Amino acid sequence: MAQKRAVSDQNITIGQQLVEDWSSDREAFKNVSWGKSMMWIFLLSDTFIFGTFLTGYMTVRMSTTVAWPNTSEVFALTIGGVELPLVLIAIMTFVLISSSGTMAMAVNMGYQRQAKKAAILMLITALLGASFVGMQAFEWTKLIHEGVRPWENPFGAPQFGAAFFMITGFHGLHVSVGVIFLVVVATKVLRGDYEKRGDYQIVEITGLYWHFVDLVWVFIFAFFYLW
Amino acid sequence: MTEDNATDTEAEDHGPTTFLTKYVWSQDHKVIAIQYGLTAIAIGLVALVLSWLMRMQLGFPGALEFVDQEAYYQYATMHGMIMVIYLLTAIFLGGFGNYLIPLMVGARDMVFPYLNMLSYWVYLIAVLVLVSSFFVPGGPTGAGWTLYPPQSILEGTPGYDWGIILMLTSLVIFIIAFTMGGLNYVTTILQARARGMTLMRMPLTVWGIFVATFMGLLAFPVLFVSGVMLLLDRVIGTSFFVPEIISMGEPLAYGGGSPLLFQHLFWFFGHPEVYIVALPAFGIVSDLLSIHARKNIFGYRMMVWALIGIGALSFIVWAHHMYVSGMDPAFGFFFAVTTLIIAVPTAIKVYNWVLTLWRGDIHLTIPMLFSISFVLTFVFGGLTGLFLGNVVVDVPLSDTYFVVAHFHMVMGVAPIMVVFGAIYHWYPKMTGRMLNGPMGQIHFWVTFLGTYAIYFPMHYLGFVGVPRRYYGYEDIEFIPQSVHDLNAAITVAALFVGVVQLLFLYNLVWSLKRGELAGGNPWRATSLEWQTPNTPPVHGNWGKNMPQVHRWAYDFSVPGADKDFMPQNMPRQSFEAADVHKLDPDPPTAGPPSDDPALPPREGEA
Numbered sequence: 001m002a003q004k005r006a007v008s009d010q011n012i013t014i015g016q017q018l019v020e021d022w023s024s025d026r027e028a029f030k031n032v033s034w035g036k037s038m039m040w041i042f043l044l045s046d047t048f049i050f051g052t053f054l055t056g057y058m059t060v061r062m063s064t065t066v067a068w069p070n071t072s073e074v075f076a077l078t079i080g081g082v083e084l085p086l087v088l089i090a091i092m093t094f095v096l097i098s099s100s101g102t103m104a105m106a107v108n109m110g111y112q113r114q115a116k117k118a119a120i121l122m123l124i125t126a127l128l129g130a131s132f133v134g135m136q137a138f139e140w141t142k143l144i145h146e147g148v149r150p151w152e153n154p155f156g157a158p159q160f161g162a163a164f165f166m167i168t169g170f171h172g173l174h175v176s177v178g179v180i181f182l183v184v185v186a187t188k189v190l191r192g193d194y195e196k197r198g199d200y201q202i203v204e205i206t207g208l209y210w211h212f213v214d215l216v217w218v219f220i221f222a223f224f225y226l227w
Numbered sequence: 228m229t230e231d232n233a234t235d236t237e238a239e240d241h242g243p244t245t246f247l248t249k250y251v252w253s254q255d256h257k258v259i260a261i262q263y264g265l266t267a268i269a270i271g272l273v274a275l276v277l278s279w280l281m282r283m284q285l286g287f288p289g290a291l292e293f294v295d296q297e298a299y300y301q302y303a304t305m306h307g308m309i310m311v312i313y314l315l316t317a318i319f320l321g322g323f324g325n326y327l328i329p330l331m332v333g334a335r336d337m338v339f340p341y342l343n344m345l346s347y348w349v350y351l352i353a354v355l356v357l358v359s360s361f362f363v364p365g366g367p368t369g370a371g372w373t374l375y376p377p378q379s380i381l382e383g384t385p386g387y388d389w390g391i392i393l394m395l396t397s398l399v400i401f402i403i404a405f406t407m408g409g410l411n412y413v414t415t416i417l418q419a420r421a422r423g424m425t426l427m428r429m430p431l432t433v434w435g436i437f438v439a440t441f442m443g444l445l446a447f448p449v450l451f452v453s454g455v456m457l458l459l460d461r462v463i464g465t466s467f468f469v470p471e472i473i474s475m476g477e478p479l480a481y482g483g484g485s486p487l488l489f490q491h492l493f494w495f496f497g498h499p500e501v502y503i504v505a506l507p508a509f510g511i512v513s514d515l516l517s518i519h520a521r522k523n524i525f526g527y528r529m530m531v532w533a534l535i536g537i538g539a540l541s542f543i544v545w546a547h548h549m550y551v552s553g554m555d556p557a558f559g560f561f562f563a564v565t566t567l568i569i570a571v572p573t574a575i576k577v578y579n580w581v582l583t584l585w586r587g588d589i590h591l592t593i594p595m596l597f598s599i600s601f602v603l604t605f606v607f608g609g610l611t612g613l614f615l616g617n618v619v620v621d622v623p624l625s626d627t628y629f630v631v632a633h634f635h636m637v638m639g640v641a642p643i644m645v646v647f648g649a650i651y652h653w654y655p656k657m658t659g660r661m662l663n664g665p666m667g668q669i670h671f672w673v674t675f676l677g678t679y680a681i682y683f684p685m686h687y688l689g690f691v692g693v694p695r696r697y698y699g700y701e702d703i704e705f706i707p708q709s710v711h712d713l714n715a716a717i718t719v720a721a722l723f724v725g726v727v728q729l730l731f732l733y734n735l736v737w738s739l740k741r742g743e744l745a746g747g748n749p750w751r752a753t754s755l756e757w758q759t760p761n762t763p764p765v766h767g768n769w770g771k772n773m774p775q776v777h778r779w780a781y782d783f784s785v786p787g788a789d790k791d792f793m794p795q796n797m798p799r800q801s802f803e804a805a806d807v808h809k810l811d812p813d814p815p816t817a818g819p820p821s822d823d824p825a826l827p828p829r830e831g832e833a
Contacts, residue, residue: 025425025776028417034338038414041444045406048448056456056488060467064483151464151480159483162465166456
């Protein structure tokens, strides 16, 4: 029976396979652990959080009566006498996207059951994430020194400061949680907790969250800084 | 991974033994469900008392001196918010969802019991924060349950100083609690079903709760964000929602925000919320009608697709709450169309309920009475929804008592009827005893007739043009005497309906010790929760053997079967063998036992 089914598996299309999985018993997503499916559903829910933040930001940008500040000037740094627009954000974005790369490598190492490499890559990811949050703290400090507040700022519409602190704050919170999550999981990987079960899926679950946070940043970068 | 997920480590685990771990810090979905349910009912009682106080003021103005204008608005706000979110959402998803999902799909518990426990305690904190707003200076917010800015956060609105802050904080906490619970419910339904339990064999109760929870996971984040933004506006003075305002001749420090944005965000949550409350009710009532009419549900597949269709459509109808808000009239056209389209899947459901009853063996048990009254009330409230969904009819009816009557009928009374029906139906499983019948009859008839006595006349009030949310109508010229008389009559009816709810609560307590013993399956129902080895089910639900499902949940009165119901875990061939035996006195020798033909065996199982 099992043999017959294996043969028929080769002939059915992905669509049929999908229908078969969904119309089967026990699990709608085969070979997906509870933790992983819950993370996917949580991320779907979280999408609506950031989607609403960005929608709200775009709406107040239209409704406000004062001109919106020019972001390339506000977020410029003067390095060696040259004013470089958006330079810090560019570095931050680069760091965060690189961290997605190391995360993907960690997941790969996890599935190859190379615990030490996976843990080290996760710790590098966490380090990159932490430096992202650090640079964000630097950016906040700089803007606060320049007089930007959630309710007013010297550059233009007061909603600029409000949306900036709220959205980057919420995203920074997500990154910080991710860093803690990474460190905890990496410690457990090093300790050999998953070696006993032979299951490193938790690394992938952490990775899902991390990639999501990066993806959200791309949207924030595009809509808030570049626009 | 299948093996991992389904490992049966809990079969020998007898669960926690101390009182604290068993009943207070419990991770058992059944205990959490009852905690959720009792908390929701307790806070619902507060909202019930508030509605009495409001009705006293409307029916007999000035009769209660402490109900002044400010108090009236505060009561109205708290009544609405509590009923919609802290009672109905919590009891359907946290209460029935928690109790029924693992039992109905054949799981030992929710997939993450610890998170589930956390969900309840965070919900409790949300409730306590909400209640605490009664005791702060200025009292709870009186902004109306929709909390529209700018008025909700500006001086002059009752509770603007502390009430609104606590209300928004409480909502944010509630959403965190809901998310923890909701993720559990959805994952359990998708990934932890029993062997043989396909999605299309799940009872409609599970389907209703599933779709509603999924909608909640997408809709509540929007309320979360708008709550955070409103909180920032109120506390640190951002201007997301507040435009330039001159107050008492002085310009306020706000400017440039969009009040309409809040309305859009609120109703993008608020309309799905209507269905988050309604879909579990749809699901439960489908099962109740089928079981108590001893007939399979009519059009099971269509019922499932209608649930999904309603869930999806409900995300694109929100602005029908905003026809008079000043948004672009072209939007009104779009949203009127989508609103009327949603009537199609809803009507499918109503037809199917009626056709389930048609020629059924109807037992007028108390759950059945409540279910039938749900269908009647829902049709009634749904029809007035067609009036309000059309822009031209809605505009003159906006903000009148017609609207109050409509939404109380369709999402107040109708789902509450299902809550009662469901409690009468599943109380025997939760406690092992039946609820008292005569008390239940009184409860049903007074509630059913009483709610009609309350809300029928309100439609008339709406047509006369009586505006809603007014504290008093004594000195308004266009309002005739008949309105005042009706208001008094409505108040009397409301008090009767309220008092009979106390009888219901008494019944809950009385039957705990003195109710008739129920046995494992008093309603002769087919779904898995009635097939547990113990009643009430113990920790782990199923004892040693996990259930194996062989059929859908609606095998009632199957021709040729020896009983009028076949439990979902009853093997196929045992019925077929019985069947053959009846027709043929000399049965052929049975072949090797075949597995359930509907399910091809998986690798390693054959």
